[in-house]
Amino acid sequence: MTLTFDVFASEKININNILTNIEVVSSSQERRKGLMNRKYLPENHGMFFIWDYRKRQCMWMRDTYIPLSVAYINNEGKILEIYDMVPHSEKSVCSIKRVKYALEVNKDWFEKNNINIGDMLNIRVLIQNDK
Numbered sequence: 777m778t779l780t781f782d783v784f785a786s787e788k789i790n791i792n793n794i795l796t797n798i799e800v801v802s803s804s805q806e807r808r809k810g811l812m813n814r815k816y817l818p819e820n821h822g823m824f825f826i827w828d829y830r831k832r833q834c835m836w837m838r839d840t841y842i843p844l845s846v847a848y849i850n851n852e853g854k855i856l857e858i859y860d861m862v863p864h865s866e867k868s869v870c871s872i873k874r875v876k877y878a879l880e881v882n883k884d885w886f887e888k889n890n891i892n893i894g895d896m897l898n899i900r901v902l903i904q905n906d907k
Contacts, residue, residue: 791897797821798824845885849899850873
């Protein structure tokens with residue numbers, strides 16, 4: 777399902793104004809753990825994944841209790857793909873394109889906030905906070 781709404785491509789969405797808490801994970805250990813074993817993710821909280829380089833990235837839901845949605849994001853902050861993920865599934869949900877970033881949030885969060893494939897996110901602050 778593809779969702780659309782009117783956003784000018786030159787306008788970046790400041791994700792920090794929408795998500796009240798964003799955990800940034802960039803080490804392989806942090807990425808591997810992700811949101812595993814958590815029973816609840818508060819509304820407007822999310823996890824931002826940073827990989828060392830662009831490639832076809834994959835996520836899974838092993839030991840994850842919360843229904844989630846994931847957006848795969850390119851270097852410029854453009855959302856290339858959004859997928860819903862099923863709790864406890866060990867099936868990989870992979871990006872089709874090569875990406876360096878992903879954002880996991882509660883299932884349907886993107887739709888509720890009118891954020892869609894093609895939208896540009898201002899991810900600069902998230903990347904800088906990781907250093």
